[in-house]
Amino acid sequence: MTIQRVMVIGAGQMGGGIAQVCAQAGYDVLLNDIKEESYEKGLAVISKNLSRNVEKGRMSEDEKTGVLGRITKSLDLQDAKNADIVIEAAVENMEVKRSIFAKLDEIAPDHAILASNTSSLPITEIAAATNRPEKVIGMHFMNPVPVMKLVEIIRGLATDNDVYEAVETMTKKLSKVPVEVNDFPGFVANRILMPMINEAIYTVYEGVATKEAIDEVMKLGMNHPMGPLQLADFIGLDTCLYIMETLHEGFGDSKYRPCPLLRKYVKAGWLGKKTGRGFYQY
Numbered sequence: 373m374t375i376q377r378v379m380v381i382g383a384g385q386m387g388g389g390i391a392q393v394c395a396q397a398g399y400d401v402l403l404n405d406i407k408e409e410s411y412e413k414g415l416a417v418i419s420k421n422l423s424r425n426v427e428k429g430r431m432s433e434d435e436k437t438g439v440l441g442r443i444t445k446s447l448d449l450q451d452a453k454n455a456d457i458v459i460e461a462a463v464e465n466m467e468v469k470r471s472i473f474a475k476l477d478e479i480a481p482d483h484a485i486l487a488s489n490t491s492s493l494p495i496t497e498i499a500a501a502t503n504r505p506e507k508v509i510g511m512h513f514m515n516p517v518p519v520m521k522l523v524e525i526i527r528g529l530a531t532d533n534d535v536y537e538a539v540e541t542m543t544k545k546l547s548k549v550p551v552e553v554n555d556f557p558g559f560v561a562n563r564i565l566m567p568m569i570n571e572a573i574y575t576v577y578e579g580v581a582t583k584e585a586i587d588e589v590m591k592l593g594m595n596h597p598m599g600p601l602q603l604a605d606f607i608g609l610d611t612c613l614y615i616m617e618t619l620h621e622g623f624g625d626s627k628y629r630p631c632p633l634l635r636k637y638v639k640a641g642w643l644g645k646k647t648g649r650g651f652y653q654y
């Protein structure tokens with residue numbers, strides 16, 4: 373299975389990063405978003421990241437031009453007709469993802485792999501929206517994509533071994549480290565990380581300590597590079613809430629109930645760094 377043409381759905385913080393690393397590895401990339409302004413914003417971030425690489429001597433100006441030249445704008449899902457693999461990184465919402473996958477299934481060539489960068493939603497359920505569940509797989513990149521080495525690769529119930537191997541090979545070509553995971557809510561990364569972040573939010577909510585104090589304890593005491601509340605702001609509080617809801621619903625265990633303060637911030641539109649305000653102001 374040869375992969376050369378990659379389509380990325382969603383030009384937000386994850387989709388933009390995925391498009392960047394794919395173009396850097398020599399793939400032709402179609403970067404799709406429903407909103408033209410989101411595409412432009414995504415491309416501007418990629419361009420800024422590449423300029424930083426040039427300034428630091430990690431890349432030449434010509435290489436930067438080459439990478440940007442391999443990224444093509446797409447505002448129409450019909451462009452999937454030219455893709456060998458589609459990596460979906462739209463919002464963390466099952467209805468949205470199932471609708472995108474059902475459409476992609478009709479448009480993409482028969483050989484195309486349909487991957488989701490979902491943080492926590494069941495790959496098997498996304499795959500069931502298509503007539504090719506054997507070609508559907510989870511490819512969970514970490515944020516920020518150009519920096520973080522890990523990609524959790526999630527097998528759905530029906531995922532073919534060939535598809536798994538093709539995605540594993542592609543992940544290595546992106547200079548990332550693939551780790552195989554089975555399809556359970558939150559996979560491994562978010563099943564462990566998100567309850568810790570949620571607990572940190574409860575700790576603010578119950579007035580145990582200030583947000584700065586909580587982050588300081590986890591940075592200095594546990595050697596985490598970033599405190600959990602700052603990390604939540606970087607991930608996006610809407611994404612954190614979706615993941616906690618997926619864990620809560622998926623396991624039916626009250627230990628995963630999202631903190632009311634997290635819900636309140638999301639309702640207020642305080643989504644973290646991407647909206648300029650979350651636990652901190654940006």
Ligand SMILES: NC(=O)c1ccc[n+]([C@@H]2O[C@H](COP(=O)([O-])OP(=O)(O)OC[C@H]3O[C@@H](n4cnc5c(N)ncnc54)[C@H](O)[C@@H]3O)[C@@H](O)[C@H]2O)c1
Nearest residue numbers: 382383384385386405406410461462463464490491515607
């Ligand atoms: N933020 C993280 O740290 C992180 C880490 C790993 C995985 N993820 C997952 O990646 C996905 C994207 O997260 P993000 O943080 O990049 O979100 P984001 O809000 O930054 O970006 C989402 C983008 O998708 C676009 N979009 C929405 N619906 C679309 C559609 N139907 N077709 C095309 N584009 C559409 C939006 O316009 C937006 O530009 C989610 O599933 C999330 O759970 C996020």
